[in-house]
Amino acid sequence: MLDAYMHRLHVDEAWRTLTAQREKFDYFLADTHFRESWQLAVDVLGADAGWLMQRIALLTVRPEGILGRKARDCVQALAELDFEPVYAYRFRYDRLMIRELWRYQWNVASLDRLAVGERIHYRSDALCLVLLDTGLPLRIPASSRLSRHKGSASPADRGPEHLRSRLGAPNRILVVVHCPDEPMDVVRELGVIFDPEALRGVYTRLAERVAAGLRADPEPVISELYAEFPARDLSVDAALRTVLAALADTARGGGGPGAAAARAGEAVRSAQHGRPLDWQRWCGELRDAGLDPDSWAPTLVASQLVEHDVPGARCLLGRTGRALWQAGQGRMLDRPAVRAAG
Known part of the structure; x- marks a missing residue:
């Protein structure tokens, strides 16, 4: 019509x-x-x-x-x-x-x-x-x-x-x-x-x-x-270094937060080699490790490493x-x- x-x-x-x-x-x-x-x-x-x-x-x-x-x-x-x-x-x-x-x-x-x-x-x-x-x-x-x-x-x-x-x-x-x-x-x-x-x-x-x-x-x-x-830095590489350093520090502390930090760090390294970052799971791991997933550096990291498109979609x-x-x-x-x- x-x-x-x-x-x-x-x-x-x-x-x-x-x-x-x-x-x-x-x-x-x-x-x-x-x-x-x-x-x-x-x-x-x-x-x-x-x-x-x-x-x-x-x-x-x-x-x-x-x-x-x-x-x-x-x-x-x-x-x-x-x-x-x-x-x-x-x-x-x-x-x-x-x-x-x-x-x-x-x-x-x-x-x-x-x-x-x-x-x-x-x-x-x-x-x-x-x-x-x-x-x-x-x-x-x-x-x-x-x-x-x-x-x-x-x-x-x-x-x-x-x-x-x-x-x-x-x-x-x-x-x-x-x-x-x-x-x-x-x-x-x-x-x-x-x-x-x-x-x-x-x-x-x-x-x-x-x-x-x-x-x-x-x-x-x-x-x-x-x-x-x-102002904010748009460097994803700098954000990756910041996030991985914070996770490594927490992981060395052991306990529940340390284990969560280790999982979160491994998820980032896996994503750098081609396996997309699972955003919701990673957010939970960051929170358990005492980090804020909504802060700037994790958001930049996720912008690079999450899956952008549904496979095969047009x-x-x-x-x-x-x-x-x-x-x-x-x-x-x-x-x-x-x-x-x-």
Whole structure:
């Protein structure tokens, strides 16, 4: 069933202005976050909605990026790539937001990955940047171009030129930054982060700032975040040394805590050789050894050593769509010709 706004995207395949993937549109037809956000975008921006969504990208500096003091380096790297902030907003992840943002990708995530990821997401506020792509001509959407520069969540699948590599993202849980892949994902993600009243204001301000050529300075927000949340080291190797040293000290003491510490240390060493760390069991062993599993160093260790994905599982929506845009499967819009998208 299509409401009027979805029907307009369906006619003549106008959805191709927001995604090059028919499968994604089919999923998003029934996605509440996308539907609400797109209705607001059309109501506020009118015929410019699709045009603007192709020219903006979102980047979130996640809590580990705030704690690791990566936000300023990130803004500088974005400027070098011709992405300029037009809106900066701090927000706090909660349990439902985490699951909704990655609904179509985290169907493959192990429960251990979810549990450890939550502990990272709750450490601080995050910084959301709405970015204007100033690199012209625009051949693919801004979000697709930024997704290419972002790089894979897996360190083995990205190069030193990628943003996540430049920012020192150590593994698939500690990825430092997040970016949606296509304009349709941008619309949906804004609908997840903001309630409808706030989002109406965001769309209004974006239109005004883009039209007037205004840019946002994220530095005041970054300074606030750094003042509120103490810096943390993102080195997994350093965390491993800290945890193993603490466990070894406790193990030498013997007794119940010492035996638990020995088991916890052996679980880490086994995981380093390829057997994933069992998060729940390891938490119990750490507690029995007198260590807090929710403290920073054990969380970093677990982010590296737990099983990340359910073996053999596939993401509901695993492709970025960038290759399809480059092959002309999406429809880029000139400003005077946006009526088909709205």
